[in-house]
Amino acid sequence: MYVDFQTIKAADWEVPLAGLLDLEDPKSKLANLKDRLEPISIYFYLIKHPKHGTYMIDSGVGESFTKGKDQVPVSSLVASQMNFDKLKIYETTKSFLEKNKIQLKGIFFTHLHLDHVMGASELDRNIPFYVGPSEMDHSQFINVFVQGSTNRLLGENPNLLQLDFGDVNSGSFVFDFFGDQSFFILSVPGHTQGSLAFFIPSKDGGHLVLGDTCHTRFGWLENIIPGTFTTDPKLNRKSLDTLRGIATYQKTKYIYPGHQERIISKE
Template sequence: MFIRANFSVLFILFVCGLSCQVTSHKVTPYVSNSSTETIPLSPKPKVEVEFQVVKVADWEASLAGLLDLDDPKAKAAGLKDRLEPISIYFYLIKHPKYGSFMIDSGMGENFPNGKDGRLVSSIVESQMHFDKLKVYETTNTYLKKNKIDLKGVFFTHLHLDHTLGSYEMDRSIPFYVGPGEVTSKYFINIFVQGSTNRLLGENPNLIQFDFGKSPNEIVVLDFFADQSFYILSVPGHTPGSLAFYIRSKEGGHLILGDSCHTRWGWKEGVTPGAFTTDRKLNRKSLDFLKGLAETHKPKFVYPGHQERISSSEK
């Protein structure tokens, strides 16, 4: 058993050339030359969208993954690794002209099983504390109950906890990801690629943004070209991590993705820890998001895995 297991690992390493993409699914580029470096200050957008946040599940994760515990602020607060309460969310945007879109995919009705068996490998499952997962809402049930005709899904990134509802979605729906999210290669993907493939489902309509700039640059795209929905390319947590600034009738909403997982991390300006691919880039992206919040003063800020933060909070 030991020899066979190690042979399998060596074979995978050989095939992948010591690194892999996060998914082997085909990806189509979405090329845009209309991106900018910031969101313009505007007293009133041309269009305001409807916005809703849906809490899918409660969970727990390692604090050392969620926060950089070596940061001086974390040390001063006496933070140590432990299991930290987190939640899973998806977000809905209803545009008056272009229809309804989601950010992240929520949870599949039959997770962790799909029609062809287990969706997540035993190696991955052993690290994810599924026994701590308490599900409140599944994506397909929510969409059917509310009669939502989904036009697309934007992924903050392709870590498994953000793709758990993808495999049950209509295969024609576009799945949008950030620059380099699929095409970048990392060693860790050797262990997660199969699970990511299964969670994204059979032949997903996977589309990767290409802003024609360095993948390490922060870029802003006014997706609908009407100042209602801005896609923010904020690399660091993953190569193609995305955040979003949304202008709704109630005010602005800043969705951080996993550029910042926790309320404490946002308030103190501390980056994620072991779960992040490139901490220096994540630092740059988090600083950009903090600056954006200062200038645009959104009504709410949404960390990746904890409750939203009101502009009235200190």
């Protein structure tokens, strides 16, 4: 059984490279990388299961973000720090779903940083919003800063469910969501406590959605963890190693960094 997998680019943006990539890594230094604005994209993904319906990973960008800097539904402090002038939106979530006549059965968040919940306010409150273990009850420094805005986008009383992968000591980190090996959720703590990644088998070698455990193409190709956007760099390192192991072991064809174009593995 295979699910149908689709990537949608919602927007282009620019953010500081020092957030996306560990510039202290020897390979960053070797490449003489310095902090600057780096072009990124905001993506969401669709999982269409032949029996269980359509699910979404991350929430894209909401209509309200197209109305100019002063209208964005986040606090002005957050807006002023987030370089919204550079946000170029191609597709808003609600219009995409309507246009394609998609009734979602649920949504998974790779994590709850602001750039992953910007479409959440447009989604049906009655469908489950799945997040990783402890994603809701850990307040990280970057989340504290945007918490009010994140809550506003998630809504007053969303149907939020934290996935439970069992005892941390048991070492289990993979969850076969539909129970038919068509869609695997991976617990990859580090970038945030409850960060998730996803492995979707396909006839030609599968898709690995990294989330922000690795934001950039360069980060994946050179094996470098994110920079200041990551909460726990050591744990992020471990999770990135895990994902690299899966990519190798599963001979994964398509790798999706959190914010840049996919990498197609060579045979």
